[in-house]
Each structure stands twice: as C-alpha cells, then as structure tokens.
Amino acid sequence: MKPAPFEYVKPSSVDDALTVLTEGADDTQPIAGGQSLTATLNMRLSAPVRLVDLNGLEELRGITDAGGVVRIGALTRYRDLEQSDLVADHLPLIKKTLPLIAHPAIRNRGTLGGSIAFADPAAEMPACVTALNGAIEITGLNGVRKVAAGDFFKGLYETDLQSGELITAIELPKAAPGSRFAIQEFARRHGDYAMAGLVAAAQVDGATVSDIALVFFAMGGTPVAASSAAAKIAGKAIDADAIASAQAALDDDLDPFDDTQCSAAMKKHLARVLTDRVLTELAGG
Amino acid sequence: MSDQVSDQGGLTIHDRPNSYIGRGVPRPNARRLIHGRGTFTDDIKLPRMVHVAYVRSPFAHADILSIDTSAAEAAPGVVAVVTGAEFAKRITPWEGVLTHLQGMRSPPQYPLAVDRARWQGEPVVAVVAETRAQAEDAIELVQIDWKELPAATDMMRAMDADAPVIHPEYGNNLCWERNVDVGDVDAAYASAAAVVEDSFVFSRHTGVTLEPRVIVADYNAGEEKLTVYHATQGPHMIHAILSKHLDLPEHCVRIVCKDVGGAFGIKVHTYGDEIGAAVLSVMLKRPVKFAADRLESFTSDIHARDHRIEGKMAVDKDGRITALEIDDITGIGPYSMYPRSSGIELNQVLNLAGGSYDIGSYRARGRVVFQNKPLMCQYRAVGHPIATMLTEALVEKAAQASGIDVLEFRQRNLMADDDYPRNTVSGVPLEKLSHHAALAKLTGMIDYDGLRKDQAASREKGVYRGIGFASMIEVTSPSPAFYGVGGAPISAQDGTTVRLDAKGNVIVSSSVTEQGQGAESMLAQIAATAVGVDMANVRIITGDTEMTPYGGGTWASRGTGIAGEATVRAGRALREQVLEVAGIMLQSDAGSLDIRAGKIVDADTGNERMDLAEVGRVVYYRGDTLPKDYQAELVATRHYVPKAYPFAFTNGIHCCHLEVDTDTGIVKILGYWVVEDCGTVINPLLVDDQVRGGVVQGIGGALYEECIYSPEGQLLNGNLADYLVPMAFEMPDIEVGHVSTPTADSELGAKGAGEAGTAGAPAAITNAINDALMPLNARLTINPMTPERILNAIGKV
C-alpha cells in the first residue's frame, strides 16, 4: 500500500500554485489535509504525476468577518473552526456539525476546502454549505469566481471546479435573528461517514417556518436538497401533520443508491426518520 | 530432585510468602512499549535487506495462461521476479489435514498459485526490490494472461451438482464431514412439551490485528542457516514447518519473535506469502522482508466463522432440555489451512454445542466445504461463539416456550456444580465447572429485577431495551489430543528455564510468546514467587527457538495453564538448587532455609541469613571454597504437558443490557457483565482485560464485522473504513467477576482466560436484542446484527 511515485512541489503563493496546476493540467493535484487524498494515493486509486502541497499558502488560512458573511480560507482545518469565536457566534450549524466529522486526529488535519473539493456525498460540510446557501470562491490564473453551493456539486465526486483552479475560500452567511438549524445523522459507529444524514436551516417566526432548506447527505451523488419536502413545511408550524406530509413528499426528492453499509431502501427509510427527528429538533429551537 | 516432592513443610506455590499470585501488578514490559522501544518485526532492518510484494489474483477462480515478468524485472530497484511455478521447484507442498479428523482431505498447496488461482488475493508472483514501494511499482508491470473460471463462492451451493468443483480430483467440494448421534433424539422430540428451532447465520469475518503479518527471513549461506524474525504465536511450529518444507535441518533454522501487536489466532498458520519470503531469502542469499499491508491482510489473513446452522431443541413438561440437534455447514476457502486444518472450528462447534447443559440426547451433522474465498482457520475462541450462540439462543427460546424465566430455565438445566468429573453430551470430558456458582455471582452483580422493571417501563414509552444471557464453556490449555495426535508439528507442552545470575537476579526463558496479552508479566509473577525474589529482579526471555525450551507458544488460552505450571516447577527447582548451596555455605540444613525477597532466610523465623548475590558470587567466582565433591547448579529447566484431560475447560456467564432504536436499527449497549471461572487467577488486571478485550471482539462479531463478498468472490469492504471493528466509543464498561475452580491437574491450578469474552458475547448480545424486540415479534439469528438486518427483522425495511 505505497503510492505510485509522484513529484512534489510546495509553492509559497497562490499564484505559484495556480501556475503549477495549470501547467500540469489533469496530471497535477493539490493536497491539503491529505485525509482523503492520501488514502486514494496509497491504494493507487489515483496516481497524479505531481502533487501541489497547499500547506505553505498563508493566503488560504484564516476565518474573517466580511460583513454579512464569514469568510473561511480553504486551508482552514476543522480544528480551527471548532475553536473559532466567529464560527461559534455566527455559524451555529457549523459549530454543531464539526463533532460529527470523523475523529479529532482527522479534524486536526482535514480542511474545509478539501472536504468541499473532494465532495464526498456522505460528507457533512458540503450539505451544510448547501443548506446555508454558501458560496465557493474559486481562483484560477484568469481570476476569481464565486459559485453558489447549490451549483457547485454536480455529481458523484464531480464539482464545478475546473482543472487549474483552486478553491480559495468558502463564504457562509451569518445566522440571522430567528434562524434555526438542526443536523442529525445515523452512522454505524461514532465518527463514521453517515448511512444517512439531514441538515435543516430555517427562519422560525413564532411557530411559523419560512426559508426552510432540508439538505440530505449520503442520499445520492451530491448533497440532496429536498425541496418538495421543504415546501410542505414552509409557511406552517411544525407539527405531526406537517412532518407526515414532508415525509410523504420525500419520494419526489430522493433517489439514493446502495452502499456497503446501507441499501437504498434503508436510506429512504432513514430519510423519513431523519425528517421527523430533525424537524422536531428544529421546532424545539 | 523430583517435581512431585513439595518443598518445606509440604508448601505449594500457593503458600509462598511474598506471593505475586493473584496480584494485579502492572506489566513489566509496558514501560518499554510506552517508551516506543518495543521491537516489532517491522522494526528489524538488516544489511542488504530487500522487500517482497506479491502480485495477487484479481479473480476468485482463474487459470494462469501465461506470465510475462520482463518489464517488471527491468523496473528500478527490482532484484528478482519469481512465479509460483518457480517456487514450486524450491519447496515441498503442504497439506492441511489432521489425521484424527477422519476422512478430511485437502490437496497439496504451494506458497503461490502455480497454474490456477483459487481465491481473490492469492499470491501469484513475487516481486523483490530494494524498497517495498519499488516492488509495488513493478507489480503493475507484471503481465498475466488470465482465463476466468466460474467460482464456487456460496458455501450453501458449493455441494450442488452444478457447482464448479475446485479440486476436480475430489469430484465435489467436500473437505470433511462429521456426524454425532448420542441418545435418542427422535424419542425426545416425540415426548417433548415443546420443540424450538432456529436457522443461524454466522458471517465471515477476520481478526484485524493492529500489527499486520510481518516476516524477515535471513538466510546466511556461510552458516547454511536460516534466521527468521517473525510476528508469530508459535515459533517452534513455524520452525518445524520451515525446516521440513525448505529441507533445512532443524538446528539450521532459528525463529525469533519479538514484540507482536496482537495476534488472535491470525499469526499461527502457514501463509504462502510468508513462506515465500523464506524461500526467496534462501534463493537470493540475503534478508527478505514481507509485511502485509491492510488490503493484503483482508484478502490473505485467515478468515473465520462463516457457518450456517439449523438448530433444534426439545424440552419436556418440567422445562428440562431433552435433546439438541444441529446441522452445520461451513465454507473454508479452497484449501484446509496447514497445519491446524480448517476443520477445527466446525469440530469445536460440534463438541461444544449444548456443552453447559445436562442434555440426554444430541445429534449433529457438520460439513466443511471448499469454496473460492480466502482460507478459514482458527481465530480467537474458535467455534465457541457459534456453539454458544446457537445453544443460548435456543435455550432462551425454549425457556419462553416453557413459560419459564431465562435464568430459572438455566438453573434447571445447567450441569450441577457437584456432578463432576463428567462429559458433555458430545462426549468431551470435563474436570470441574461452576455454572451455578457463576450464575449466582452474576445475579449479585446485576440488578435483574430492576432491569426487568426498567424494561417494562421503557416499553410503555416506546423504548426497547433487552437483557440477554449466555452461559458458556471454554476450551483452554489443550493436551496433545488437540493437534499432536493428528500429526501436526504443534507442541502441547511448554518449557521454562530459570537461572540465577551472579548478582542474585533471575533470568527466565519460556517457550510461550508475548502478543500484548501479558504473558511475560504472568511468567515474571510466577517465577518471582516460585524462587522468592522481587519481580524487579526477574528478566523474561521469550520468542527465540535457540534461546528458549521447546513448546507450543501462545494460542488456545494455554500460556498460563501450561507455561505457568512449567515455570512453577522450574522456579522451585532453582530455589532448591540455591538452598542446597546456601545450606553448605551457612552450614545449615537446606530444608530449614528459604528464599524471600531475594534473601536467604531461616524458613521458621524469616531471619535473614545471606543475600542471594552472595550465593552467585561464591558459585560463579569462588567455586574453590565449596566442597571438592560438590558442583553447584544454578539453572533449571522444567516442562509441563497436560495429560489428565484433553482440555482444561473453564466456564462463565455473560449478561448484556442494551437498547435498540427501532427506527434506525442502531444498538446501544447499556451494560455488560461477565463472570468467569479460569481457576487460579495469577493477575486479575490481565485476566479482566483479557475478558474485556474478548468481549469487544465478540461485540465486533455480533454487531459490526463482516467480510462482504460479491457473488463472483470479490471482497467489497477490504479496508477499515468499510469493514467495521468496534472502537472506543462502541465499547461499554464491562464488569468482570470471578469464581475460582482451580484445576487439580497442575499445582498452579490455572486455566486459560483468553477467549471467554469472545466466546460468550455474540450470544448474550443476540439474546438481548431478541429480548428487546420480543413485543415486535422480531427475531434475529444472524451475526452481525446490522441496523439494516434489525430493521428487516422488525419489518420496517
């Protein structure tokens, strides 16, 4: 279990990194925390000619207050997010979610940018960023573009990221007054990728819900926004009837496939359970 | 001096002053490991050492039409590329049959596939290079022209008329069949008040040692000697095998086994990739290292379990079990593993089923079949979890059918504590067990009534909690009846040499090995006690066939019962030698002296007479001061092999309390208790942790671990993200209690404790889940009980 030979470069600026990436085209791959990539290299599931180590890029680090949004550099570790006051104050969903991701040793190294770029369909962060309507900042030699999370995840391990580009930051809107968030997942063991998971974000005014997003993970090739189910809740109070109608609408939203831990039928069942539990959590504040 | 003669005043090891027996002292070798100064086989780096990696079959069953190694040979760093056919010229094949498992068959096997591969992962071509990475790079350049064949992967269909026959010369895929018929089962059914039945599925899983299999073979052409550093449980076994099949005289082979990072039965077999490294070392005349990586571990380590069993139990109107019947089929891969054979697990199932109970009649059929999957063999608690689960699941079902509480039902049916010696219904002799005392001890540890009340109250709220039990017996300290009689070069004895150094310290060398379980602690405690010194003055040497006496090693929970007893005897012999010299030096009767805390003392008063170091000084440097006709000896070797019983059986009982989320199928263990009777406990910390570790592996089997195969025989989850083992979060607190029934077969009285946890846990957990789900009319008899299987049973998915 040794990786195929590769060249290694560690640039000290984003520009240098982009130049190497552009020259190398598809044979060159960035490495951030290495928590997903190293395994694929060691199992020879991928064999890039050249690795571009992003860990020297100070420009990609840091969590900053940018007005209505919190800007998180792509190289920010989960551990930094866990310790950040800005995250605690303005991104309660992210704060809640971090302990569900793997184990501390992996969170010490794994980066938010890596998780978004890798786009594992069972990963928590892509679903959170989607539910929060975040934006992915992508930089190439031709400049910077921002892509809404909902447009970024295209298919199984497939994103809008083009060869020669890097994710440089993720921007997440600050939680507005009256917003509520919930996340639950069912994993075989603590810290495992989930068999099924659901993130919810909504505005709650009195008992009435608006602006609700329900985003499933481990339920298809990408984070899956359950818009039909969400529509059943919007404008209503969360009660047993509303939950039942949202559950009934899930068939329109979800088309999961089997994985080694869980069949598609099981995932659909768990989606109904998640809908009940997450909406109940949301209603409880 | 005879071992049978006890020393001063007829005292035994149990009467020694300053005894370490029964004390939870910390392990002396823990410090070394915590300092990072352990030497695992992977740490060994020899001059001119090269690395071998193997091209492995991508198919479960395929013919090798041609192999082109030229590109690989030209790759950077490559030293040699060797095919299975070339290996076959340099080594004699082995056959994994034991003659006492009558009728068993398995064809000759070579280290690598020769012209046909029979499981996905079978080694086919060896690539030797300066580094492992270079060897792996070159592997990709080996061109093999394969012709894929239909594979027999499903053991239930392996005996079908249209199943592909793996060894055409046999005509079908049967490896071995055993039948047992005791008493009149049919009469028992006819007069039964109730007959209960279940179909059990025990999925294939594996041992997952933290340290994978590693070997460094170093053939020294100058000495014509092969030295092998090996992570193994049985140095003398592998010694005999390498000597035989490489045709090297036994005294020209040395096995060195340093630290081992867990073994669990995985590291006591003949693996082609390991033997291949030894062959290559002889061929290349330089050290060759093979270390299995995690992917290779999953497809080439032995797998275990994989049994399907139909079980049936009859009870009479008084709630007494009158009959047990089982039909067991197990798939073992394409060969029976050498030299232990792959028939033992099934044999154990047939021997142990119903083994805790007073049952009059028993009928069993067991079939071992070949299939195109990795070889199966002995993994921790061989056969026990299967026999225990099928028995205990039927016991609880029969109790319910009889309208009797599950504990009371056990009290009615467990063998009486005063009814020994006797046999199990399958005919295995038992010296003395304590099922009722263990059950009584357990009920004192759990609040059974409280748990039942909580269960009833929780159900009202839609919360499903269950309580499950498992009474069990465990095979420990086997005599030669286990393997030796079947012709295997596996010793049932162990030996210990104890020597006094010049400063009064005690050097102990033993044929058992340390796998992380604490064998060296146990040896040090016994040696210190038997001689009469502090443990700090004891040094233990294990794992070297040139430095230790001959013996079996570490498996079948045998180290303490067998090597421990050899150490009692060797330690006492050394003490007697020392006291003889001391008596001469002090002009006292040796019988009036003793050694305590490293001093020669008057046995009666405890008054100090002389330091042990003084004995060392005089014997080693001033022998001239001792009588002319007297030669002192300060080294003694003793061996021990159990003879009175084929096995030193232990017993125990488990209880599991858990909660099932009936919407998700996720199980949370709320409490776990074990009462264990392993006779004399040397170190309660070690015994309790053996039990706990065993329970955790049992939790793995019950809830998580499964090698998932496609119908074509491809492993689908050969990595630790997809093959799930329980981790710290999944481990409950496990409370361990003891009852002690020492074996009278040895002075020490210790039996083994290494497998009891694994033996009982799947049964207790399965019973607890079924107890929890009873109101939903759901029942599971498949392991592992995954969330999806639980929801299937409930009918939600």
Ligand SMILES: Cc1cc2nc3c(=O)[nH]c(=O)nc-3n(C[C@H](O)[C@H](O)[C@H](O)COP(=O)(O)OP(=O)(O)OC[C@H]3O[C@@H](n4cnc5c(N)ncnc54)[C@H](O)[C@@H]3O)c2cc1C
């Ligand atoms: C045992 C284990 C359990 C895990 N459990 C979970 C879990 O429960 N939930 C979960 O979400 N994750 C889990 N992970 C994955 C973990 O979260 C990864 O760290 C994360 O998915 C990738 O982040 P990374 O920085 O390590 O990326 P890397 O492994 O370095 O890279 C991953 C991919 O992203 C690309 N990449 C990285 N950074 C950038 C960038 N800035 N721009 C463009 N491309 C980039 C790389 O080229 C590569 O293709 C687990 C990992 C392990 C080892």
